[in-house]
Amino acid sequence: QVQLVQSGAEVKKPGASVKVSCTASGYTFTRFGISWVRQAPGQGLEWMGWISPYNGNTKYTQKLQGRVTMTTDTSTSTAYIELRSLRSDDTAVYYCARDLYGSGLYGMGVWGQGTTVTVSS
Amino acid sequence: EIVLTQSPGTLSLSPGERATLSCRASQIISSSYLAWYQQKPGQSPRLLIYGASSRATGIPDRFSGSGSGTDFTLTISRLEPEDFAVYYCQQYGSSPMYTFGQGTKLEIK
Numbered sequence: 001q002v003q004l005v006q007s008g009a010e011v012k013k014p015g016a017s018v019k020v021s022c023t024a025s026g027y028t029f030t031r032f033g034i035s036w037v038r039q040a041p042g043q044g045l046e047w048m049g050w051i052s053p054y055n056g057n058t059k060y061t062q063k064l065q066g067r068v069t070m071t072t073d074t075s076t077s078t079a080y081i082e083l084r085s086l087r088s089d090d091t092a093v094y095y096c097a098r099d100l101y102g103s104g105l106y107g108m109g110v111w112g113q114g115t116t117v118t119v120s121s
Numbered sequence: 122e123i124v125l126t127q128s129p130g131t132l133s134l135s136p137g138e139r140a141t142l143s144c145r146a147s148q149i150i151s152s153s154y155l156a157w158y159q160q161k162p163g164q165s166p167r168l169l170i171y172g173a174s175s176r177a178t179g180i181p182d183r184f185s186g187s188g189s190g191t192d193f194t195l196t197i198s199r200l201e202p203e204d205f206a207v208y209y210c211q212q213y214g215s216s217p218m219y220t221f222g223q224g225t226k227l228e229i230k
Contacts, residue, residue: 035219037166045158045166045209047219059218100171105213107156109177111165 002026004096004112011118012086019082020115022096029077030054033099035108036070036081038092046092050104051079086119093117123148123214125222133230140197142225144210149190154213157186157195160224161206169208170195197227205229 007021022034036048049060051070058070069082079096093114100109124147134140144155152173158166168177170186173193183198197204210222 037221044224045160045211045221047211047217047221050218061217095165097166100168100177104218105154106171107158107168107211107213107219108166109168109171111167114165 002098002110004098004110006094006096006112006115009116009118011120014086014088014119014121016086016119017082017084018086018117019080020094020096020117022079022081022112024077024079024098027098029072030074031102033102033104034070034072034079035097035099035104037095037097037108039095039114040089040092043092048081048094053077053079083117086117088119091117091119122217123150123212123220125210125212125220127208127210127222127225129225130223131226131228133228134200135230136200136202138200140195140200140204140227142195142197142208142227144188144193144195144222146191146193146212150212150214152189152193155186155188155193156211156213158209158211159204159206160209166209200227202229 005023030053033052035050051058053072072079096112097108098110100106126145128143155173157170160166174186185196207224209224
């Protein structure tokens with residue numbers, strides 16, 4: 001079955017970087033874009049960005065431009081998000097989610113289980 | 122940037138009742154690009170509706186979506202105990218690519 005499996009929880013100090021992985025299975029990795037969405041404790045969903053595993057094209061939310069990088073490794077069907085210069089308000093659960101269809105127009109049909117990132121001194 | 126405003130913030134209903142959740146966009150959006158998600162505590166979101174009115178695979182037919190322009194609605198015809206959760210609307214746009222509403226919490230009365 002189609003699934004996305006994310007890496008484990010991380011605890012980081014302010015100013016550090018974190019890299020979270022999302023490994024896909026059950027479908028052709030390059031055919032569907034991957035979004036990253038985060039959720040701060042008790043808050044709503046925040047879209048962070050999107051990457052096409054087919055050609056590496058990315059779209060980032062303006063709020064995180066310059067601090068975030070999304071990449072993929074097609075040989076392992078894995079997507080990555082790296083967030084730099086971490087602050088306390090980056091503490092959140094980070095989700096990867098696959099496009100419902102290849103174009104990304106219709107939302108996110110498959111979600112990873114989430115990775116908790118805690119930023120604390 | 123398009124802003125999605127969901128109402129009410131919290132909806133208190135009993136099992137068996139009908140739930141109507143609203144999502145209003147700050148600008149006209151294409152119905153094709155409006156989706157609804159359900160999130161239960163400690164779980165990842167789940168896609169319910171895409172294209173404003175198409176149910177995702179495996180979603181019961183008590184869930185329905187409607188609307189166009191700036192006003193969209195998610196209706197749950199007859200609430201089951203497992204339907205009490207937080208619901209988010211989401212739209213696809215040019216910049217940013219995706220925007221979420223702030224969510225409606227559906228709680229048991």
